[in-house]
Amino acid sequence: MSIEVKGITKRFGDVTALNDVSVEVPSGSLVALLGPSGSGKTTLLRAIAGLETPDSGAIYFHDEDATDRPVRHRNVGFVFQHYALFRHMTIFDNIAFGLQVRKRPKEEVRERVHELLRLIQLEGVENRYPAQLSGGQRQRVALARALATRPKVLLLDEPFGALDAKVRKELRQWIRRLHDEIHVTSLFVTHDQEEALELADRVVLMHDGKVEQVGTPDEVYNHPATPFVVNFLGSVNIFHGRVRGDRLSLAAGLVADAPAHVSGEDRSVVAFVRPHDMDVDLTQKNGSSARARVKWVHPVGAVVKMELELLDDKKEIEVELTRERHETLRLSVGEIVYVTPKGLKVFVGTYSI
Amino acid sequence: MPSDPPTTEPALVRRTLIGTALLFLGLFLFLPLIAVFVHALEKGLDAYLSAVREPAALSAVRLTLLTAAVAVPLNTAFGVAAAWAIARFEFTGKRLLITLIDLPFAVSPVISGLIFVLLFGLQGLLGPWLADHDLKVIFAAPGIALATVFVTFPFVARELIPLMQAQGAEEEEAAVVLGASGWQTFFRITLPNVKWGLLYGVILCNARAMGEFGAVSVVSGHIRGMTNTVPLHVEILYNEYNFTAAFAVASLLTCLALVTLAVKSVLEKRKS
Numbered sequence: 361m362s363i364e365v366k367g368i369t370k371r372f373g374d375v376t377a378l379n380d381v382s383v384e385v386p387s388g389s390l391v392a393l394l395g396p397s398g399s400g401k402t403t404l405l406r407a408i409a410g411l412e413t414p415d416s417g418a419i420y421f422h423d424e425d426a427t428d429r430p431v432r433h434r435n436v437g438f439v440f441q442h443y444a445l446f447r448h449m450t451i452f453d454n455i456a457f458g459l460q461v462r463k464r465p466k467e468e469v470r471e472r473v474h475e476l477l478r479l480i481q482l483e484g485v486e487n488r489y490p491a492q493l494s495g496g497q498r499q500r501v502a503l504a505r506a507l508a509t510r511p512k513v514l515l516l517d518e519p520f521g522a523l524d525a526k527v528r529k530e531l532r533q534w535i536r537r538l539h540d541e542i543h544v545t546s547l548f549v550t551h552d553q554e555e556a557l558e559l560a561d562r563v564v565l566m567h568d569g570k571v572e573q574v575g576t577p578d579e580v581y582n583h584p585a586t587p588f589v590v591n592f593l594g595s596v597n598i599f600h601g602r603v604r605g606d607r608l609s610l611a612a613g614l615v616a617d618a619p620a621h622v623s624g625e626d627r628s629v630v631a632f633v634r635p636h637d638m639d640v641d642l643t644q645k646n647g648s649s650a651r652a653r654v655k656w657v658h659p660v661g662a663v664v665k666m667e668l669e670l671l672d673d674k675k676e677i678e679v680e681l682t683r684e685r686h687e688t689l690r691l692s693v694g695e696i697v698y699v700t701p702k703g704l705k706v707f708v709g710t711y712s713i
Numbered sequence: 714m715p716s717d718p719p720t721t722e723p724a725l726v727r728r729t730l731i732g733t734a735l736l737f738l739g740l741f742l743f744l745p746l747i748a749v750f751v752h753a754l755e756k757g758l759d760a761y762l763s764a765v766r767e768p769a770a771l772s773a774v775r776l777t778l779l780t781a782a783v784a785v786p787l788n789t790a791f792g793v794a795a796a797w798a799i800a801r802f803e804f805t806g807k808r809l810l811i812t813l814i815d816l817p818f819a820v821s822p823v824i825s826g827l828i829f830v831l832l833f834g835l836q837g838l839l840g841p842w843l844a845d846h847d848l849k850v851i852f853a854a855p856g857i858a859l860a861t862v863f864v865t866f867p868f869v870a871r872e873l874i875p876l877m878q879a880q881g882a883e884e885e886e887a888a889v890v891l892g893a894s895g896w897q898t899f900f901r902i903t904l905p906n907v908k909w910g911l912l913y914g915v916i917l918c919n920a921r922a923m924g925e926f927g928a929v930s931v932v933s934g935h936i937r938g939m940t941n942t943v944p945l946h947v948e949i950l951y952n953e954y955n956f957t958a959a960f961a962v963a964s965l966l967t968c969l970a971l972v973t974l975a976v977k978s979v980l981e982k983r984k985s
Contacts, residue, residue: 411886431889438890444883448905457901458891509892 361422361512361545362387363408368417370403377403378414379569385562387422388543390536392556395566396592401549402441404566405515408547409438421513437506437514437544441521443498445490451477451501452486458509476504479538496527503535507544516548520555532559553593557581565589587707590632597638597677599631599701600710612650612672614701622706629708633701635680636663640689641698649698652677654691666691668699749967752960764950764958765965772938773946774965776854780929780942781922783858784865788918792869793911797903799870800877801885814870817863826860826931833859852934857942860928865921872914876907913980920973924966 363385370378377400385391393401406412408419410431418427426434446454453460455476459469477483480500490498499519506514519535520528536559539546550556556563557577565572565580565588573585584590591598601610604626608618622629641649652668655676664686666679679699681689691697721727754761764770795814799807817825831837833850843850850856884906888898904911926944933940935949943966950959 409890411890432892432894434890435892436890438887440883440887442883444887446884446887446902457888457893461888461891461893461897461901505887505891 362420363513363545363547364420364423365404365408366418366420368404368407368414368419370400370407370412370414376569378407380417381566381569381571383564383571383574385545385547387545389561390539390546390548390559391562391564392560393547393549393564393566394553394556394592395551395572397551398568399566400569401551401566402517405517405547405549408513409436409515410434411438435509435511435513437509437511439499439502439506439514439516439519441518443490443502445498445502445505447490450487450489451482451493454490454501455486455505455508457505462509472508476508479507480504495523496531499523499531503538507542512545514544514546516546518549518551520550520552528555535559557593565592567592584632584705587630587632590705595635595678597633597635597701599633599704601629601631603627603629603706603708608704608706612670612675614650615648616701616704619704619706622708627708628710629706630710631701632705632707633703635665635678637701637703638677638679639700639702640668640679640681640685640691641700642689644698645700649700652697652699654693654695654697657691657693659686668697670699671696746967749960749964752956753964755960756957760957761961761964764955764961767958769938769941770946770958770962773941773943773962776857776941777923777943779854780858780861781919784861784922785915785919787862788866789869789911789915791866792871792873792914792918795870796873796877796907799874801882811874814867816867817865818867822864822925822927823931825863826928829856829860829863829928829932851932852936852940854940856932857929857940860932861922861925864925864928865918868918868921869911869914872910872917873907876910877903880906909980909983913977916973916976916980920970923969 363383365381365383368378368381369376379400381400381404383393383404393404395401403412407414410426410429414427418425420426421429421434446457449457452473455473456469459472464472473486474483477486480503482497482500482504485493485497485501490501493501499522503516503519520531523531532555548559557580560577562574563577563580564574567588573580573589575583575585580589581593584593590596599610599612599614601608601614603618603622603624606618606623608616608622608629608631610616610631618629639649644651651671653671654666655669656667658665662683663680664683666681668677668679669675670677677699689697722730753764795810798804799811830851832839833843833856834840835844835851837851840851848855850859884902885898888902893901923942924944925942926948929942930945930948933942933945935941935945937946937949941949943962947959947963947966950956950962
């Protein structure tokens with residue numbers, strides 16, 4: 361079942377949590393709501409579930425207006441950030457709750473619960489209480505409870521937020537496999553860009569109660585629509601500069617061809633470069649590189665991270681080199697190098713973090 | 714000689730502190746407690762039983778039970794409703810409501826009683842209307858019940874508010890999303906989660922309802938066999954120099970207190 365959010369606004373006192381937000385979630389897709397805390401992503405998720413009432417706008421489930429439908433009749437599965445398992449009930453009763461309040465026959469409930477316990481690979485825990493399970497297990501029980509009534513929509517609020525890094529990674533892959541198996545339309549909230557890009561079919565980037573960009577992970581990462589999107593999806597170096605005609609001149613004496621969408625009359629621009637899009641050389645290759653001093657090298661991991669200081673304006677930049685490139689250059693702290701940015705993401709106007 | 718672990722005080726300090734606490738407890742709690750039973754049984758079991766079985770005493774017990782039977786359910790319902798409203802919703806006047814719940818603790822019980830006399834008494838605000846309709850509130854059982862309800866209404870709410878605030882609304886939201894109705898959510902999620910705290914509040918409320926003296930004394934009129942509760946009856950007997958009977962009836966209240974304490978400590982164990 362598809363979800364369509366049309367122009368939703370929600371205020372809490374003076375704070376506008378959602379400002380005319382529109383989002384489409386195609387049937388059967390796995391979509392991430394990504395943004396910093398306070399961006400309104402959880403409010404949007406709760407509004408879709410019916411736990412918040414929007415001040416204006418509409419929510420459609422499968423082309424049916426569900427804006428005023430009571431929470432209990434929306435038949436959505438909701439996984440809370442801290443799971444919200446019923447602490448006084450056994451795991452069996454937790455998973456069975458949705459079926460029991462619908463007065464399903466006992467035999468059917470038992471079968472469904474055991475089916476779900478198999479699905480979450482937790483057979484044998486049905487008589488335990490939530491407090492007796494680990495975080496990862498509770499998360500899976502919360503998921504099973506949400507899936508018990510076969511909802512058409514699954515909403516997950518920071519589903520991996522409270523787990524340690526290793527469990528989080530395992531669970532992430534497991535959820536992706538599960539989604540490919542059962543194809544329930546799923547929407548999950550996260551502030552972790554890596555999680556969103558790795559897991560989702562589509563990513564909705566939110567900032568200050570507004571949608572910044574919607575797209576596939578590839579689209580949002582490689583073709584960011586706004587400076588916020590570039591900046592949020594991983595570390596980035598920022599250069600301020602000007603465009604004159606089709607020439608782009610940036611701080612520290614860097615020059616490049618201006619991308620078509622910003623070329624034209626004289627105006628100030630801001631350019632973003634990912635650390636792995638910075639070329640480093642020992643000698644000046646052409647006119648468009650800047651001199652910098654190596655300040656710090658961190659050689660652990662698949663890529664070698666380093667911090668450089670531009671000699672021109674003392675600005676610090678981050679650079680990531682492949683291990684091979686690092687072996688060739690053998691840079692050490694204090695050395696003078698030449699850096700050339702590639703893959704500039706250029707936006708008109710000024711921007712500051 | 715084994716030396717003290719580094720986190721413990723020297724033995725002398727420990728013994729002094731524990732000794733002081735025990736001495737204080739003994740003097741101010743155990744001694745009076747024992748004294749009640751000693752005086753009650755001073756003239757033998759027969760005198761004790763006849764004092765307890767006397768019609769005026771039995772009537773006092775009946776009225777006390779009736780009062781508690783009115784006040785405790787009312788305040789349980791009120792307490793749960795108020796705690797729910799305060800813990801779950803934001804509304805104007807919330808701070809005022811919290812303050813008002815504490816009011817009966819803040820004012821002297823005598824003043825509480827007086828308020829009802831001023832409201833329902835013959836010269837009171839509603840007095841003439843009540844008299845016209847032949848309704849008797851002051852110097853009658855309804856007044857006693859009203860005063861008791863007023864004095865005991867913080868107990869359940871006070872016990873539940875912090876508990877429900879700490880637990881948050883997530884489990885209830887989860888239940889509603891899963892399709893539970895309001896009543897299903899209340900009986901299957903909200904109530905089970907606060908049941909020990911609720912029972913604890915009910916027991917305290919009951920103990921106070923049965924033991925209340927000040928407010929009830931003002932509205933009761935002390936009519937023997939009619940409007941006397943157990944605490945008032947004890948006072949009358951005592952003022953009549955009928956010490957054995959006074960202590961015998963008082964021992965009933967003391968037993969109630971002991972039972973309350975026992976139940977409370979069991980509940981506290983269950984809560985933790």
